[in-house]
Amino acid sequence: MILKLANSIDYFFITWANLSLRFVRELGKILLFGSDSIRMFFHKPFRYLEIVRALEFVGNQSLVIISLTGLFTGLALSFQIYLGFKMVNAVNLVGPTVALGISRELGPVLTGLIVAARAGGAMAARLGTMRVNEQIDALDVMGVNTKQYLVAPRVFAAILCTPLLTAVFDAVAMFGAWFLCVHLVSLDEAIFWDRIRATIEIRHIMEGLFKASVFGLFFSVICTYRGFNTSGGAKGVGEATNGGVVTSMVLIIILDYFLTSFIRIYYSFAGITT
Amino acid sequence: MSQPVNELENAIVISDLKKTFNQVDYVLQGIDLKIPKGSLTAIIGFSGTGKSVILKHILGLYQPTSGSIEVLGRDLSQLDADGMTEFRKNFGVLFQGAALFDDMSVLENVCFPILEHQKNLTEAEIIDRAGKKLVQVGLNEKDFQKLPSQISGGMQKRTGLARALALDPEILFYDEPTTGLDPILTEMVDDLIVETHRHRPGITSVMVSHDLAASFRIADFVVMLHAGRVLLSGVPNVFFKTDNELVKTFVTKGMRI
Numbered sequence: 001m002i003l004k005l006a007n008s009i010d011y012f013f014i015t016w017a018n019l020s021l022r023f024v025r026e027l028g029k030i031l032l033f034g035s036d037s038i039r040m041f042f043h044k045p046f047r048y049l050e051i052v053r054a055l056e057f058v059g060n061q062s063l064v065i066i067s068l069t070g071l072f073t074g075l076a077l078s079f080q081i082y083l084g085f086k087m088v089n090a091v092n093l094v095g096p097t098v099a100l101g102i103s104r105e106l107g108p109v110l111t112g113l114i115v116a117a118r119a120g121g122a123m124a125a126r127l128g129t130m131r132v133n134e135q136i137d138a139l140d141v142m143g144v145n146t147k148q149y150l151v152a153p154r155v156f157a158a159i160l161c162t163p164l165l166t167a168v169f170d171a172v173a174m175f176g177a178w179f180l181c182v183h184l185v186s187l188d189e190a191i192f193w194d195r196i197r198a199t200i201e202i203r204h205i206m207e208g209l210f211k212a213s214v215f216g217l218f219f220s221v222i223c224t225y226r227g228f229n230t231s232g233g234a235k236g237v238g239e240a241t242n243g244g245v246v247t248s249m250v251l252i253i254i255l256d257y258f259l260t261s262f263i264r265i266y267y268s269f270a271g272i273t274t
Numbered sequence: 275m276s277q278p279v280n281e282l283e284n285a286i287v288i289s290d291l292k293k294t295f296n297q298v299d300y301v302l303q304g305i306d307l308k309i310p311k312g313s314l315t316a317i318i319g320f321s322g323t324g325k326s327v328i329l330k331h332i333l334g335l336y337q338p339t340s341g342s343i344e345v346l347g348r349d350l351s352q353l354d355a356d357g358m359t360e361f362r363k364n365f366g367v368l369f370q371g372a373a374l375f376d377d378m379s380v381l382e383n384v385c386f387p388i389l390e391h392q393k394n395l396t397e398a399e400i401i402d403r404a405g406k407k408l409v410q411v412g413l414n415e416k417d418f419q420k421l422p423s424q425i426s427g428g429m430q431k432r433t434g435l436a437r438a439l440a441l442d443p444e445i446l447f448y449d450e451p452t453t454g455l456d457p458i459l460t461e462m463v464d465d466l467i468v469e470t471h472r473h474r475p476g477i478t479s480v481m482v483s484h485d486l487a488a489s490f491r492i493a494d495f496v497v498m499l500h501a502g503r504v505l506l507s508g509v510p511n512v513f514f515k516t517d518n519e520l521v522k523t524f525v526t527k528g529m530r531i
Contacts, residue, residue, distance in 0.1 A: 138373040141333050142387045142441075143362040 033147075033228070034221035037155055040148035047153050054157035058119040062165055069114055070169035073106060074098065074176025082185055095192040096199035098177040103170050103200065108208040109256050111166040112215030115158070116248040120223035123154050124244035127227025128237035136228070151228065155220040162216030163209040170205065203272070211259050218255060219248035284344075285311040285445055285478040286332060291341035293327055301327050303502035305341070309495070314471045314479040316489035319499035320524070325482045328499070329449055332480070333365060334358045346444060363391055366438030370450040372430040374422040380433050381418040384408055387440045407436040410473075411466060428459045435466060439474075446470070448481040452488060464488045486525060498524070 078098045085091050127150060130136050139146045181187040223244035230240040267273075286309040293302040301324045309315045317325050330336045331343055334350055343350045346364060353361055374383050384404035388395065395403070408418060411432040422430055431451065438446060448467060452460040471479045483489050489496055490510040497507040498521060506513065506521050513525050 133371055133376075134369045134373040135375055137330075137333075137335060138367065138369055138375075138437075140335060141362050141365055141367045142390060143359045144390055145359060 030221060030225050033151075033225045034155070034217075037147045037151040037221070037224070040145060041152035041156055043145075043148060047149055050149060050153040051156060054153040055161060057122070058115065058154070058157040059161035059164060062115050062118055062161070063168065065114060065118065066111060066165045066169050067172045069110060070107075070172035071176045073110060073169075074102065074173030075180050077101060077106065077173070078177035078180045079185075082181065082187075091187055092191050092195055094181055094187065095177065095196045099174060099196045099200050100204060102173045102177075103205045103208045105208075105256070105260075107166045107170040107173065108163075108212040108215060109252060111169045111212055112162060112219065112252045113249055115162055115165060115216070116219035116223070116252060117245055119158065120219040120248050121241050121245045123220065124223040124227035124230075124241045125237060127151075127224055128230035128240040131228065131230040132233050132237060146228075151224045154224055155217065158216035158220030159213050160216070163212040166209055166212035167205075170208065207263055210263075211256065214255065214259060215252050218251055222248050222251065283311045284308045285313075285346060286480070287344040288328070288332075289342045289344075291328070291331065291343065292339045293324070293331065293336065294339050300339075301502055302331075305499075305502070305504055307497060307504055307507070309478065309480060309497075311478050312476050313494040314467070314481070314492060315495040315497065316481045316483055316493035317497045317499065318483055318486060318489050319505075321484065323499040324502050325484075325499055326449060329447060329480070329482050333367065333447065334362065363441055364444045365447060366441065366443035366445070367447045367449065368431065368434045368438045368451055370453055372422070372434035374430055374433055374437070376422050379419050379421055380408065380413065380425065380429075381405065383422070383433055384436045384440050387437060391441060404436070404440065407439050408433065410439070411436045411470070427455060428462055431455075431459075431463055432466065435470065439470065442474075443477070445478045445480065448479065448483070450483055451481065452483065452485050460485065460488065464492055468492045 078094055081097050081101075082091060082094045085094055085097070127136070130150070136146050136150070139149060178189075178192065181192050182189045226240040226244035226247075230236045232239075286307070288305050288307040291302050291305040291307075292300055294300045305324075305328060307328075317328060319325050327336065331338055332345060332350075334353070338351070345361075348361060350358070350361075374380075375386065378386065381401065381404055384407055385400050388400045388403055392400065405415070405418065409415070413429060413432050413436065417425060417429065422433065425433070451467065452463050455463060467479065467481065471477060481489065481493065490513065493510065495508065496510050496513060498505045498513070500520060506516060506518060513521060516522065
C-alpha cells in the first residue's frame with residue numbers, strides 16, 4: 001500500500017517535472033522565434049509588399065466583423081448598465097461607465113479575441129500549409145529569409161492593426177451605447193456626453209490601445225510559430241491552427257489581468273489617480 | 275562515365291555524417307559520400323533510409339549531429355545563417371510536390387528568385403528571363419498567367435524545374451521527382467531531368483529517388499542507402515554485378531516494379 005502510494009507520488013512529480021520542462025522549452029522557442037522575427041523586420045530588404053498585404057488582411061478584412069461586434073456590445077452593455085443604474089437612480093452615469101468599460105477592457109479584449117480567431121487562425125493555417133507543401137523549404141533554399149518574409153510582416157501588421165481595430169470597436173460601441181441611451185431609453189443626450197467628457201481621459205483610451213498592441217504581438221507570434229513549425233500533413237495544419245487560436249485566446253484573457261495590474265502599478269508610481 | 279568516382283573533382287563531399295533527432299535513434303549512421311562535379315547522381319534506397327535527410331543536410335536545412343559536409347569546396351559548418359542564405363544561390367531544387375507558391379502565377383513563381391537576387395535587372399528583363407526558363411522546360415506562353423492550381427501535375431513539375439533553374443545554379447537537386455506520378459508523366463519528368471542536365475554543361479544534378487528503373491536509366495552514378503549508411507555506390511552497372519544480397523533483392527524487385 002505504502003509502496004503504491006510512493007509510486008503514485010513519484011509518477012505525479014515526474015509527470016509534473018516533464019510537463020514543466022516541456023512548457024519552459026516551448027516558451028523559450030516561442031520567445032526566440034518572436035524576437036528573431038521582430039529583429040528581422042528591421043533588416044533589409046524591407047518587405048513593403050508583404051507588409052501592405054498583411055496590413056490589408058489583418059486590418060481591413062477585420063473591419064466589418066469588429067464593427068458589428070462593437071455595435072452590439074455597446075448596445076447590450078449600455079442596456080444592462082442602464083437597467084442596473086436605474087434601480088439606484090444613477091442613469092446619468094451610464095455613459096461614462098460604458099465608456100470606461102469599453103475603452104479599458106472590453107474594447108481591447110474582444111478585439112484581441114476576434115482578430116486572434118480570424119487573422120491568427122488564418123496565419124497559422126497559411127504557414128502550416130506552406131510548411132507541409134514544402135513552400136517554406138523552397139523559400140529557404142532560394143536564399144530567402146523566411147522569418148523576414150513570412151513572419152515579420154504578419155507580426156508587425158498585428159501589432160499595428162489590433163489597436164487601430166480596437167479604436168474602431170470603441171467608437172462603434174459608443175455609438176451603440178449612445179443610440180440605446182438617447183433613442184431607445186430616452187436619456188438626456190447632453191448629460192450623456194457631458195458625463196463622458198468629464199470622466200474619460202485620453203489615457204483611458206491609450207491604456208486599451210496599449211493592451212491591444214500587446215495582444216496583437218502575442219497572438220501573431222504564437223500563431224505564426226505554430227504554423228511555421230507544423231508537421232504531419234493536413235492533420236498537422238488543423239492542429240497548428242486550433243492550437244494557435246486556443247492558446248492565443250486563453251493568453252489574451254490571462255494577459256489582460258496582468259497588463260491591468262501593471263498599468264495600475266505604473267499609475268501609482270507616476271502619481272496618477274485612476 | 276567509366277572514370278572512378280574518387281578520381282573526379284567532387285561537387286559534394288560528405289564525411290562520417292551522423293544525424294539523430296531524439297539523441298537515441300540515428301537516422302544517418304556515418305555517411306561517407308562523394309558526388310562528382312558535372313555528374314547526374316541518384317541517391318536511392320528503401321523508404322526511411324535517410325535519403326531526404328541527406329538532401330536537407332546538403333541544402334543546410336538540417337544541422338549534422340556529427341560529421342562534415344563540403345559543397346563546392348565550402349565546409350557548410352563554417353557558414354553562418356547569412357552565409358548559408360547567400361551560398362544557397364548556388365542551388366536549385368525541384369521538390370516532390372513542386373512546392374509552387376499557390377498565390378502566384380506560373381510566371382511569377384519563376385520571377386520570384388530572380389527578383390530576390392538579381393536586383394540590378396529591370397522588370398522587363400526579369401520577365402524575359404523567367405519566360406525563357408519556362409519555354410526551356412516546355413511550357414507554353416499561354417499558361418504563364420495561370421495559377422498552379424489551374425495547371426496539371428506535369429506542368430507544375432516543369433514550372434518547379436524552371437524556378438529551380440532561374441538563377442542558373444551550379445547544383446540542381448531533385449527530391450523524389452516522380453513520386454505519385456503516372457508512368458507517362460514519370461517518363462516525361464525523367465526525360466526532362468536528362469535534357470536539363472545535358473543542356474547545361476558543368477551542372478551537377480543530384481536526384482533522391484526510390485524509382486530504381488529511372489535512376490539506373492538516367493544517372494551517371496548511383497548511391498544506395500540502407501539503414502542510414504551507404505550500402506553501395508558507383509556506376510549503374512556495379513549494381514547488377516554485385517554479390518550483396520540486399521542490393522540484389524532491392525534491384526530485382528525495384529526493376530520489376
